[in-house]
Amino acid sequence: MNSYSSNVMINKNTFLRLGILFSFFFALGTQDLKATHIVGGDLTYRCLGNNVYELKLTMRRDCFQGAVDAQFDNPASIGIYDGSNHKLLTNLIGYPDGQLLINFNADDTLNEFLVSDCSVISGDVCIHTTMYVKTIILPYRATGYTLAYQRCCRNGSLNNIIDPLNTGLTIVAELSGPAQLECNSSPQFLAYPPIYLCVNKDINFDDHAIDFEGDSLVYSLCTPYAGGDRDHNKPQPPPEPPYNLVTWKPPYSLANLMGGVPLKIDPKTGLLTGKPNTVGQFVIGVCVTAYKKGTNIMTGTTRRDFQFNVRMCRDVPVANFSAPALDCNNSSLTVNFNNQSALADDYLWLFDYPSHSDTSILFNPSHTYATEGFYQVALIVSDSGMFCHDTIIHTVGVFNSQINADFNYDVSSCGENGITLNV
Secondary structure: OOOOOHHHOOOOOOOOEEOOOOOOOOOOOHHHHHHOOEEEEEEEEEEEEOOEEEEEEEEEEEOOOOOOOOOOOOOEEEEEEEOOOOOEOOOEOOEOOOEEEEOOOHHHEEEEEEEOOOOEOOOOEEEEEEEEEEEEEOOOOOOOEEEEEEEOOEOOOOOOEOOHHHOOEEEEEEEOHHHHHOOOOOOEEOOOOOOEEEOOOOEEEEOOEEOOOOOEEEEEEOOOEOOOOOOOOOOOOOOOOOOOEOOEOOOOEOOEOOOOEEEEEOOOOOEEEEEOOOOEEEEEEEEEEEEOOOOOOEEEEEEEEEEEEEEOEOOOOEOOEEOOOEEOEOOOOEEEOEEOOEOOOEEEEEOOOOOOOOEEOOOOOEEEOOOOEEEEEEEEEEOOOOOOEEEEEEEEEEOEOOOOOOOOOEEEEEEOOEEEEEO
């Protein structure tokens, strides 16, 4: 079993201790940090029948480095536009200014922490996530609707876009005419991809969405929308489509979002793969387009905007060994230990843990005990830089005792109920 020991700085949890794997931030200048805010988000809808739709806007911000005045919007504004000519619809009953305002609900907010351990190089991270949820009546419109939310600004530490501190994001959902006729809901993304990745390690993340109607979904990487700047950081309502795209910073592009083995997404399954070779922070966009089941009729596209953070990671040592749990015929009281640890460079054996009187630094040591008995044996391993530690403890029993099974008997009676023995 594994254990902790403050005397030898044992840290059993050699991997990341975390609530949920999300963003990290590199060392930045004070000016950049004060302007950081946006991490990502998406906008989806669910048809409730009779032209009533439930809208859900998910927003994520940096709660450690975000500017004091860059809190969640209260209220958040979702603009309502014609799906064809993109004009703001100011004639909708109940929404005369063409926007749906959703109040901020602190109860729908979650702080998600990533606590760095020895395995990665960087500090702790906190991501603030909230969901704005509200119903809206959208009468049938043959040209459909475009729904949009806009906010500034992105983190200044981003590597793959130009001028991130003056670049916001626009989150868009499309509701087509055919989708309205079918009371269709947009695809719903599941868990966000891990924002923390290791440099030169494979990415394999299942980023698929679910569709309530069983429509066919096609996945693609897409360039995120920009939106807003520091002078117009939360327009209410947002300006009309079409929206500008973020500008990729060479050598990055949609075909090379992070460097290394390019990030790709399987169009049928939503599996994200790649292998980044650069430490940094990167904007990623994923689009999922829905087609009515069994047809080529497109019902809409849902976009997700998020960040990947690539860190330098250390291989974490794992302690393990084998030894006889009980040795009853050991005349020398010597025990041989078989080291089965992985990714370790240094070893410390404590043969009578927690005592430090009998130790060894050999890979596969032998130890002779002075007396018979049961002993706790601890193996503490670390990497060459002594950054990461792990420990495991086994109990071994060593005895020099010859135990011979024997007994005598005679038959005292024999009757209907069997034979009675005197032992």
